[in-house]
Amino acid sequence: MNIALLLEMASDAAPDRVGLVCDGKRWTYAELVAAARGAVELIEQSGAEYVALLDESSEAAVIALFGAAMAGVPYCPLNYRLADEDLAGLLGRIAPALVVGDEARVARIAGDQGHTVFSREQFAAKAQEVAPEAGEREYDPGEGIAVQLFTSGTTAAPKAAILRHSNLLGYILGTVEFAAAEETDAALVVVPPYHIAGISALLSSIYANRRIIMLPAFTPEVWLQLVGAERVTNAFVVPTMMTRIIAELEKDQATDISSLRSVAYGGGKMPLEVIQKALSLFGDTGFTNAYGLTETSSTVALLGPDDHRDALASDDPKVRARLTSLGQPLPTVEIEIRDEDGKCCAPGEPGEIYVRGEQVSGEYKEKSALDAEGWFPTRDAGFMDEDGYLFLSGRADDVIVRGGENMSPGEIEDVVLTHDSIVDACAVAIPSVEWGEAVGMALVVRDGHGEPEEADIKELIRARLRSSRVPERIVCVQELPYNEMGKLLRRKVKDILAE
Amino acid sequence: MKPGTRLKSAACDTEVMVIRCGDGAIECGGAPMADAKPADAAALNADHSGGTLMGKRYVDADGAYELLCVKPGKGSLSVDGVALVTKDAKPLPASD
Numbered sequence: 205m206n207i208a209l210l211l212e213m214a215s216d217a218a219p220d221r222v223g224l225v226c227d228g229k230r231w232t233y234a235e236l237v238a239a240a241r242g243a244v245e246l247i248e249q250s251g252a253e254y255v256a257l258l259d260e261s262s263e264a265a266v267i268a269l270f271g272a273a274m275a276g277v278p279y280c281p282l283n284y285r286l287a288d289e290d291l292a293g294l295l296g297r298i299a300p301a302l303v304v305g306d307e308a309r310v311a312r313i314a315g316d317q318g319h320t321v322f323s324r325e326q327f328a329a330k331a332q333e334v335a336p337e338a339g340e341r342e343y344d345p346g347e348g349i350a351v352q353l354f355t356s357g358t359t360a361a362p363k364a365a366i367l368r369h370s371n372l373l374g375y376i377l378g379t380v381e382f383a384a385a386e387e388t389d390a391a392l393v394v395v396p397p398y399h400i401a402g403i404s405a406l407l408s409s410i411y412a413n414r415r416i417i418m419l420p421a422f423t424p425e426v427w428l429q430l431v432g433a434e435r436v437t438n439a440f441v442v443p444t445m446m447t448r449i450i451a452e453l454e455k456d457q458a459t460d461i462s463s464l465r466s467v468a469y470g471g472g473k474m475p476l477e478v479i480q481k482a483l484s485l486f487g488d489t490g491f492t493n494a495y496g497l498t499e500t501s502s503t504v505a506l507l508g509p510d511d512h513r514d515a516l517a518s519d520d521p522k523v524r525a526r527l528t529s530l531g532q533p534l535p536t537v538e539i540e541i542r543d544e545d546g547k548c549c550a551p552g553e554p555g556e557i558y559v560r561g562e563q564v565s566g567e568y569k570e571k572s573a574l575d576a577e578g579w580f581p582t583r584d585a586g587f588m589d590e591d592g593y594l595f596l597s598g599r600a601d602d603v604i605v606r607g608g609e610n611m612s613p614g615e616i617e618d619v620v621l622t623h624d625s626i627v628d629a630c631a632v633a634i635p636s637v638e639w640g641e642a643v644g645m646a647l648v649v650r651d652g653h654g655e656p657e658e659a660d661i662k663e664l665i666r667a668r669l670r671s672s673r674v675p676e677r678i679v680c681v682q683e684l685p686y687n688e689m690g691k692l693l694r695r696k697v698k699d700i701l702a703e
Numbered sequence: 704m705k706p707g708t709r710l711k712s713a714a715c716d717t718e719v720m721v722i723r724c725g726d727g728a729i730e731c732g733g734a735p736m737a738d739a740k741p742a743d744a745a746a747l748n749a750d751h752s753g754g755t756l757m758g759k760r761y762v763d764a765d766g767a768y769e770l771l772c773v774k775p776g777k778g779s780l781s782v783d784g785v786a787l788v789t790k791d792a793k794p795l796p797a798s799d
Contacts, residue, residue, distance in 0.1 A: 205720055205722070209720065213757065213758065216773075217758075347707065377722075377760065378792070381794055382757065382759070383757070391797075401799055404799040412797075468797060470799075490796060494798035502798075503799060506796065535792065
């Protein structure tokens with residue numbers, strides 16, 4: 205089955221409904237599906253083996269995604285923030301491709317790779333021009349790869365994660381009710397198109413028949429403005445965006461956000477302080493924490509609006525702690541925590557998170573990472589409480605091993621963040637002659653506070669945890685390095701501590 | 704029959720995508736479904752005329768069959784004469 209079915213069904217059910225708004229231009233579902241059919245002609249004429257997007261979010265992302273699917277070639281959105289050399293390397297791995305976006309840059313860095321390049325405007329216009337009528341021809345049955353995403357490659361060369369039509373359809377059919385949205389509903393999409401959340405946002409909203417409002421370049425001012433102007437009902441943000449939206453809302457209380465029914469967040473760890481503030485500021489909005497990975501076609505566990513409210517209102521520390529949890533596995537997905545020997549952990553016991561389900565690809569172009577029973581090792585470390593709520597403690601690779609003792613950075617950071625004058629914290633492994641590795645910490649001091657005494661921080665950790673967790677080296681920095689998805693770049697913090 | 708096949712009703716407008724299936728006969732409106740519509744429409748059997756709803760998934764009791772309705776019609780779905788039922792999933796909060 206082909207993911208293009210999602211758009212075709214949306215268009216059959218409501219052809220004249222607006223499916224997408226970008227830069228003030230409105231596209232109906234019928235126009236989107238026609239343009240996707242036109243894109244198939246362009247792709248076939250070019251002889252491309254991939255369709256790449258080198259651009260911010262726009263209608264071209266939808267047309268390219270579904271056009272590629274119908275043509276039977278993988279859609280591969282690229283991170284335009286990469287350096288020329290890295291980007292040229294990725295373009296080389298998908299040549300010959302039909303590339304939509306930055307023509308000048310492709311010509312400059314990969315002009316000899318045999319790509320066919322269209323600007324965003326050219327692509328959309330040409331696709332509409334050459335679109336055949338519905339039913340005039342056959343399209344790919346969708347038995348292969350729908351999307352290829354390069355991982356960020358912080359530890360090695362980027363890996364090409366592949367998502368089959370069956371993975372993405374498994375996710376959408378299992379989690380989204382067809383045409384469930386009212387005509388007045390609108391989803392504000394701010395995640396970049398090369399991220400899995402940017403792709404699942406399109407698929408989910410289209411299948412629900414929900415209008416997509418694209419905001420290619422996030423600023424909290426424009427985000428709030430669009431929420432008011434388009435009466436946005438649904439939105440997804442990463443934690444850093446939420447922090448900035450809250451700061452803006454606190455400046456300007458008059459902003460009308462009453463239309464917002466649902467805000468989902470994910471992509472990085474949401475600080476407890478931020479979600480508590482959001483819950484009080486947004487009043488009636490339901491919050492959902494979504495946990496997922498590229499290799500799992502997006503969300504595999506979620507903490508829903510009721511969980512948030514219950515946790516906030518509870519006196520039970522166990523229930524309150526769930527505000528920082530990833531929630532429970534989707535009904536269509538299985539999750540297990542396993543120790544280093546591959547055995548299942550008891551509730552509360554930390555280990556590595558394993559996922560299994562139809563939506564879980566766990567596959568790279570080079571090889572599959574699934575085990576013999578179809579489980580995908582996420583390399584995320586965490587634990588599950590006795591009620592099945594999942595907690596994330598960090599990447600398995602971020603664990604600090606001091607003299608044979610495994611320590612999770614998150615545990616140390618959470619303690620330090622209870623200190624009045626600390627607003628952000630990151631613990632990483634630093635080399636230690638005596639212990640192999642020891643704890644190093646970078647701290648961000650809260651505005652209006654002085655730098656805390658090193659001895660106070662150490663004593664706080666010693667009292668709450670154990671002396672082995674006490675950092676050997678502490679530095680204060682202006683801010684911690686995050687990527688655009690709100691992911692803390694721990695390798696950069698290691699570099700800072702090594703200086 | 705294999706997953707991914709699109710089937711049309713001989714008795715009404717219903718079309719389905721096969722998500723999962725066994726060796727039985729998939730029917731709509733009491734008549735077997737096929738890749739193409741027959742030249743002469745089959746009569747709609749009154750016992751199988753409850754109608755189909757677009758976007759709903761229809762399953763049998765054992766979970767061996769699952770069909771996604773991509774075009775609605777007046778007939779209802781069955782396998783070897785046994786009616787399929789809609790798969791009611793608990794609605795999830797939007798997460799993206």
